[in-house]
Amino acid sequence: MLRNTLGIVNIDGNNVDFGPEFMPHRSTQAYGFLGRYRVIDFILSNFSNSGISEFQVYMSSKMRSTIQHVGTGDQYNINTKRGRLRLLNSEANATSIYQHDIKAFTDNLRYIEGSKKEYVLIAPSYFVYSQDFNKVEENHKATGADITVLYKNISDAKEAFIGCDTLKFDTKKRIVGFEENHGKYKNRQVSLEAYFMKRTLFIELIKRANKVSSLYWFKEILADVVNDYKMVGYAHRDYVACINTIESYYKTQIDLIDPDNRRLLFKPNWPIHTQTTDSSPTLYGPLAEVSGSLISNGGIINGQVQNSVIDRDVVIEDGVVVKNAIILNGVTVRSGVTIENAIIDKETEIKHSIDINGTPETPVYIKPREII
Numbered sequence: 001m002l003r004n005t006l007g008i009v010n011i012d013g014n015n016v017d018f019g020p021e022f023m024p025h026r027s028t029q030a031y032g033f034l035g036r037y038r039v040i041d042f043i044l045s046n047f048s049n050s051g052i053s054e055f056q057v058y059m060s061s062k063m064r065s066t067i068q069h070v071g072t073g074d075q076y077n078i079n080t081k082r083g084r085l086r087l088l089n090s091e092a093n094a095t096s097i098y099q100h101d102i103k104a105f106t107d108n109l110r111y112i113e114g115s116k117k118e119y120v121l122i123a124p125s126y127f128v129y130s131q132d133f134n135k136v137e138e139n140h141k142a143t144g145a146d147i148t149v150l151y152k153n154i155s156d157a158k159e160a161f162i163g164c165d166t167l168k169f170d171t172k173k174r175i176v177g178f179e180e181n182h183g184k185y186k187n188r189q190v191s192l193e194a195y196f197m198k199r200t201l202f203i204e205l206i207k208r209a210n211k212v213s214s215l216y217w218f219k220e221i222l223a224d225v226v227n228d229y230k231m232v233g234y235a236h237r238d239y240v241a242c243i244n245t246i247e248s249y250y251k252t253q254i255d256l257i258d259p260d261n262r263r264l265l266f267k268p269n270w271p272i273h274t275q276t277t278d279s280s281p282t283l284y285g286p287l288a289e290v291s292g293s294l295i296s297n298g299g300i301i302n303g304q305v306q307n308s309v310i311d312r313d314v315v316i317e318d319g320v321v322v323k324n325a326i327i328l329n330g331v332t333v334r335s336g337v338t339i340e341n342a343i344i345d346k347e348t349e350i351k352h353s354i355d356i357n358g359t360p361e362t363p364v365y366i367k368p369r370e371i372i
Contacts, residue, residue: 001050001051001134002047002050002051002052002119002121002133002134002137003051003052003053004117004118004119005051005052005054005117005118005119005120005121005133005137005196006052006054006055006056006112006115006117006119006120006121006199007047007052007054007055007056007120007121007123008055008056008057008058008112008120008121008122008123009029009040009043009044009047009055009056009057009058009123009124009125010058010101010122010123010124010125010193010218011027011058011059011060011100011101011104011124012027012028012029012060012124012125012126013101013124013126013193013217013219013244014100014163014217015162015163015164015180015244016028016126016244016245017163017244017245018244018245018246018249019246021365021367022246022365023345023368024062024367025062025064025065025368026062026064026065026066027059027060027062027063027065027066028125028126028243028244029057029059029060029065029066029125029126030065030066030068030069031243031249032311032328032329032346033128033243033253034253034256034294034309035294035295035296035309035310035311035312036274036296037272037274038069038274038275039125039126039128039243040057040066040069040070040125041272041273041274042125042128042129042130042272043123043124043125043127044057044070044073044076044125044273045076045130045270045271045272045273046123046129046130046131046132046133047076047121047123047133048076048077048078048273049132049270049271050131050132050133050134051134052121052133053078053082053083053084054083054084054115054117055073055076055078055083055084055085055086056085056086056088056108056111056112057070057085057086057087057088058088058089058101058104058105058108059087059088059089060089060099061089061099063087063089066087067087069275070085070087071275072085073085075273075274075275075276076273077273086108086111088104088108088111089104089107090103090104090107100215100216100217101217101218102206102209102210102216102217102218102221103214105206105218106206106210109203109206112199112202112203112206113203115199117199118198118199119137119196119197119198119199120196120197120198120199120202121133121136121194121195121196122193122194122195122202122218123150123192123193123194123195124193124194126242126243126244127192127193127194127240127241127242127243128240128241128242128243128252128265129152129192129236129238129239129240129241129265130238130239130265130266130267130270130272131150131194131236131238132270133194133196135234136148136150136194136196136234137196139232139234140196140232140234143230143232144230145230145231145232146197146198146201146229146230146231147195147196147197147201147222147229147230147231147232148195148196148197148231148232148233148234149167149175149191149192149194149195149222149231149232149233149234150191150192150193150194150195150196150233150234150236151167151189151190151191151192151233151234151235151236152189152190152192152235152236152240153187153188153189153190153235154187154188154189154190154240155186155187156186157181157183157185157186157187157188157190158183158184158185158186159183160242160248161181161188161190161242162181162182162183162244162245163180163181163244164180164181164190164191164193164242164244165178165179165180165181165190165191165193165219166178166179166180166181166188166189166190166191167189167190167191167233169189169233173232173233174230174231174232175226175231175232175233176226176227177223177226178191178219178222178223178226189233189235190240190242191219192236192240193219195218195222201229205218205221205222205225206218208221208225209221212224238264238265238267239261239264239265241255246343246363246365247361247362247363249343250326250343250360250363251360253309253326254307254309254324254326254360257292257293257294257307257308257309277297277312279297279298279312279313280297280298281297282295282296282297282298282299282300282301282310283299283300283301284301284302285300285301285302285318286302287302287303287318288301288302288303288304288305289303289304289305290304290305290306291305291306291307292306292307293305293306293307293308293309293310294308294309294310295310296310296311296312296314296329297312298312298313298314299312299313299314299315299316300314300315300316301314301315301316302316302317302318302320303316303317303318303319303320303321303322303333303335304320304321304322305322306322306323306324307323307324308322308323308324308325308326308327309325309326309327310322310327311327311328311329311330311331311346312329312330313329313330314327314329314330314331314332314333315331315332315333316333317333317334317335318335319335319336319337320333320334320335320336320337320338320339321337321338321339321340322339322340323339323340323341324340324341324360325339325340325341325342325343325344326342326343326344326363327339327343327344328343328344328345328346328368329346329347330346330347331344331345331346331347331348331349331350332348332349332350333350334349334350334351334352335353336352336353336354337350337352337353337354337355337356338354338355338356338357339356339357340355340356340357340358341357341358341359341360341363341364342356342357342358342363342364342365342366343363343364343365343366344356344366345365345366345367345368345369345370346368346369347368347369348366348367348368348369348370348371348372349370349371349372350366350372351371351372352372354372
């Protein structure tokens with residue numbers, strides 16, 4: 001078990017681009033997911049299930065929703081006596097180009113230096129997967145690596161994981177380079193930006209990055225020192241999704257409605273923890289027609305729902321048709337509305353008869369608390 005490892009949840013990378021209009025009230029970490037979870041639940045559950053007890057969660061300026069959801073971390077089974085969770089962000093204001101992970105680590109370096117853990121595991125939340133990191137540690141020690149990078153072999157790199165780092169290996173399976181995925185090639189080894197190393201080395205790299213450039217991200221200093229340290233890769237062999245655009249946020253959830261896909265993500269004896277709320281089951285009226293959908297508690301459904309994700313406390317009246325949509329918590333949809341290929345943000349009320357139609361490639365997005 002990773003009891004001697006400090007787990008760090010990194011901030012969103014510079015390859016995460018939802019635009020200024022999408023969920024303006026929260027960061028990717030706190031985006032609702034599959035009607036029950038938040039995106040950050042997956043990496044925190046992976047850490048906790050792997051035996052990590054000391055956590056640091058680095059947050060962007062839009063931190064309120066993350067703080068409210070993660071709280072004290074009790075839902076992730078963090079040991080209340082020996083465990084510790086810190087929610088951290090950059091202390092000084094800066095323009096966006098200077099708001100990166102190296103700055104966040106530097107502003108909170110005393111907490112990293114103050115840890116007594118020998119190793120550190122750094123990973124962002126916008127990659128969704130289930131991984132036992134004990135296997136990564138075992139591989140790290142067996143190979144004598146200085147740094148181990150979790151990666152995924154993919155065959156759809158022309159359409160997915162755009163902007164993410166890919167790894168170059170030599171004949172001895174050592175990492176010799178990092179390249180950004182521009183969609184040029186089909187098969188790539190995509191870095192999941194999860195790095196395992198000694199904590200002292202992590203601190204050295206933070207300080208080295210600050211000497212090189214005030215604009216550096218941590219993955220950029222890794223690219224600089226790839227020949228100075230032994231870096232190896234550990235292949236993740238199960239389901240991975242990168243939630244870094246509106247399209248990927250939408251498509252990932254629609255794909256996971258399929259139970260065969262969900263079984264690749266949700267593993268037996270590997271729970272994904274989240275904050276739970278007590279609410280009544282959803283009430284299905286006599287006119288309700290629901291098929292192939294994920295429906296959360298607390299709602300009232302009288303209309304037609306097909307192949308959609310419906311969050312908590314959603315009201316869908318009779319005469320409503322919802323297809324291939326993601327509807328977040330507290331939304332009310334009145335009679336006569338048709339919604340297809342869309343994301344409806346929380347507490348929106350759609351009162352008038354209207355067709356909201358996007359495409360699978362470009363879903364329509366409706367902001368929170370809108371009245372339409």
